Amino acid sequence: MDLARRLFRFIGWQHAVARPDAFQHSHLGKLPNEIILHIASYLPLESAASFSICCCRFYNCMKTEYLPSLKLADPSIQENFLALLEHDLPMHILCPDCKELHSIANAFTHVPSRRHFSSTSTQRPRLQCWKSDTQHDIRRSIHTGFCSTIFRMAMKTHRLGRNSRQLLQFLSYEPRTTHHRGFIEQNQAAARIVDDSLLVREQTVFMVPSSQRIPIPWHGFINICNHIGFPGFLDLHRRGAVHIPQANELGTFVQSRRGLICCKHCYTEFRVDFKSYGESGNAMFVTRWMDIGEGRDPKEVKFTSRHVNLYQETWAKVNFRGGSICAAFEEMPAAEFVVDSLLSAREERVLCKGSNLPWPEDVSVSCDRVERSFGVMSGRFVPF
Structure with missing residues (x-):
């Protein structure tokens, strides 16, 4: 499955959807594809890739220009792209250790006492953020049940004005x-x-x-x-x-x-x-x-x-x-x-x-x- 399909599935686009009415009446929506491509050419790769997936029309226009290049780009550029995505995904955080987005809805899988079950049940290795907590001895410096990933989830939830009570209970x-x-x-x-x-x-x-x-x-x-x-x-x-x-x-x-x-x-x-x-x-x-x-x-x-x-x-x-x-x-x-x-x-x-x-x-x-x-x-x- 290519990068674009994985991104669409991640953010909830299971199939192409109709363009919102507001976009039809916007000035940006009235521009020809040539102008859209010209605008994108002035953007950094991570910004251009983000721009290309903001709607179906832009994706169809730029899908061969930026997303394939992003897949081969330097890891720092890919991380910058994920940071742009994370800004508009209230239920996800960008993990600085794993270099990927973690779902806040799955916060319970990061609780230290549940990590063994969550990792073996999905047949995946221990996450890099879990290893980082062990390496930095978070159990000793804070307490045995603390998790830096849930900490970041709780703080983002709080900044967005959402209820962070359950996440604080995990901490x-x-x-x-x-x-x-x-x-x-x-x-x-x-x-x-x-x-x-x-x-x-x-x-x-x-x-x-x-x-x-x-x-x-x-x-x-x-x-x-x-x-x-x-x-x-x-x-x-x-x-x-x-x-x-x-x-x-x-x-x-x-x-x-x-x-x-x-x-x-x-x-x-x-x-x-x-x-x-x-x-x-x-x-x-x-x-x-x-x-x-x-x-x-x-x-x-x-x-x-x-x-x-x-x-x-x-x-x-x-x-x-x-x-x-x-x-x-x-x-x-x-x-x-x-x-x-x-x-x-x-x-x-x-x-x-x-x-x-x-x-x-x-x-x-x-x-x-x-x-x-x-x-x-x-x-x-x-x-x-």
């Missing part, structure tokens, strides 16, 4: 509970668009038995972004991210003494808080907010700053007001946000039941011998 996930040895972990994430930018909030709660000296798990890690991570929970203390209280100091609630901490290299901020649930255990809350950007330009710094880069000396610095992302997402001053307000009564009950696996008998967690190598000043990490 979020409901509370998930994981039982570890001796403690329980609960995660949830939500996405929303504020001032034409996508904001994401993810919260992780760890419930530790009240019998433990300090309210942190005995093993595990925390990733804030691709620039800030804690390989072990004691690294929270080592890097000065948080004052870890003794269990008997908690009382009912301990708000983070550090407040919000901002990444210097991407638009991310986070905080760590603790709460006592009495005999049910003590909980540690890790909440982070991220500004992902507008999704127009694949090189937009708010998105590309999250990409993996092992060479720290190449990390560029970003500048934003601490607390601004949290305040925009929560629609309240950052200082007024209460971390346990995200938990429903049911989720609290699940946490308070604790893990169904016992805490290791020979493991005790303490900060007594952990020396700090960093501190927090003006909401940023600084070495001692």
Whole structure:
């Protein structure tokens, strides 16, 4: 099937249709074919090809002039042509990785948890945009259910004034509970668009038995972004991210003494808080907010700053007001946000039941011998 037929099928022209009445009465429609061809000769190839498929008459006039040439043209010209098409296709986006148009109606096939089924059922390989998300470790820098393709779909839908609710749900996930040895972990994430930018909030709660000296798990890690991570929970203390209280100091609630901490290299901020649930255990809350950007330009710094880069000396610095992302997402001053307000009564009950696996008998967690190598000043990490 030639390029023209595939294009017509894609945009919904199953067969030649009658020319609209408005075109018959337009000045352009009254021009002879020779003039139409002369006008097209002054256009770049991608624009001339787009011009040739805007109606049946122009296609019949120019079908042998530009579309065959476009098929053999440089990939950058073909991408420019697709960008022109995408402008007038509200239900499609141009994928910068795949160099093809993706249908917003099929957004569910891009959800990370469904990719295996969507790729095997159609006998097609994994898409390049999926591979790009893996290469740039989007699961770590944003969250495990995030997809850059759906992000771009949601932002285009929003810019056109359409309902983007379902797409935002694809970029979020409901509370998930994981039982570890001796403690329980609960995660949830939500996405929303504020001032034409996508904001994401993810919260992780760890419930530790009240019998433990300090309210942190005995093993595990925390990733804030691709620039800030804690390989072990004691690294929270080592890097000065948080004052870890003794269990008997908690009382009912301990708000983070550090407040919000901002990444210097991407638009991310986070905080760590603790709460006592009495005999049910003590909980540690890790909440982070991220500004992902507008999704127009694949090189937009708010998105590309999250990409993996092992060479720290190449990390560029970003500048934003601490607390601004949290305040925009929560629609309240950052200082007024209460971390346990995200938990429903049911989720609290699940946490308070604790893990169904016992805490290791020979493991005790303490900060007594952990020396700090960093501190927090003006909401940023600084070495001692």
